[in-house]
Amino acid sequence: MSNALAIAHVTQALALLLASNVGPEFDEAVKVEPHKPPTEPPDYPTINVFLYQVTPNTSMRNNDLPTRASDGTLVKRPAAALDLHYVISAYGDETTLVGQRLIGSVVRTLHEIPVLPKDVIEETGHLPHLAGSDLAEATQRVRLTPTVMDIDETSKLWGMLHQTPYALSVVYQATLVLIDGREQPVPAKPVERPEVRVLPFGAPGAPVPPGAGTGPGADDGTSVNGSAIEAADAQQGH
Template sequence: MSNALAIAHVTQALALLLESNLGPEFDEAVKVEPRKPPAEPPDHPTINVFLYQVTPNTAMRNSDLPTRAADGTLLKRPAAALDLHYLISAYGDETTLVGQRLIGSVVRTLHEIPILPKDVIEQSGELPHLTGSDLAEAAQRVRFTPTVMDIDETSKLWGMLYQTPYSLSVVYQATLIFIDGREKPVPARPVERPEVRVLPFGAPGAPVPPGAGTEAEAADRASVNGSAQAVDAAGAERGGAPTTAVARTQAKSPATAPEKAPQKAPPRAPQKAVAKTTAKSTAKTPAKAPARGRKAAQAPRPAKAGDAETDGGAEGTEN
């Protein structure tokens, strides 16, 4: 857990770590600067450590919940879990491949020392602008992991750096940094009166010994044993043999046999005669056709004109 100076402290410690582990491959001075890549590339060997993004750690972002009670009382100091993303670029004479040699030294150092050492943190914390940082006291150490970026992502990253020419670079992620809140939680109340009770097995409220079973089973066994002892005592007074087995058998057997359920009478078959009679009574009687009467007399046939003339001619002949 650290204060708000943890982010700047990690950046300064990373620059110091790279500067102190350049190795014997370089016979000239190398300048390591924790700053943005310059718009004009320098001529002398230079390594730039640029923090371009800060993101919350997905695994530990909710580890401090809940921080407050229902009444608003602070229960736990809130802590923000962060990951830091660095762009490390190298500059130098291109004819002697200074930039490539510097990048090789950076990769070797962070692969060999992936965890930020405590002595480097303490040494970088002596700077005036980092006075008061408590990163060296944090329990969680910072680890550096290389980030793989394709051409498209690299183009976007360098494209947001306005008027800055591209240079050979690598990207690393630093995890995990905790930044604590300023408020301190209210301490819990101490124990006022310790109370310890010792109860034997079988006492009310005492735990059941292993293998003893439940209280109901123990009560059943006690009642069976008591009844068996009473029967044995009665048999001994009469001069007979003990009847413990009989008593146990009677205790295990149920008191009364369950009554048999009454048998249901089989359903009666429907009477066919009644069904047929009902069907006949409900059927409709077909209506009889009315009797046909005699044929009505046909109307007299009207006389034709030819017949009248014939009759007239006959009368004239007779006259």
């Protein structure tokens, strides 16, 4: 579980992960920018990490219900389960195919490291704009999975980016990001009778098993226990 800074924290951590693994492969520095693709493509090696959509996670969206009791008191802190959708674009000198080389390195990096490492999350958590984020303490790790975007979806996405020319890109989905509610649930009531007794059948005070017939319930009016045996002996004596 994480607070409301989790979305921005995942984006920043993804950018740092790519910068740490893609940059060393090139003779010149590679700049990684976690924001919308530029309207004027840079001519130096650049990777752009753009979060273009946030959607509810279909398998976990109702996993935390119910969160309130019948009287309205909070019994469980609600959590929003989200998937983050990223388009990762590459820019550079086309004569040396820098963009294609960068995309190849991005794909290899995220295939080798599909889960955001904790040390990367902790390092990005020191940034001033992420102060207070608790993503590093979350038990659920964020996994990055490549997704397919057809021509129609690609056209719509880049069409929404006004005056932004298309660049060679790959699309990834980050799953699962859980954002906690702020309200604290009401503490559970204390146990009224903490003592627990375990007794075998037949022990004093133990419940009577169904059909045992230990009380006065036999057809001849005698009880099905030692009294019944005494009644049988008396009849044989006559």
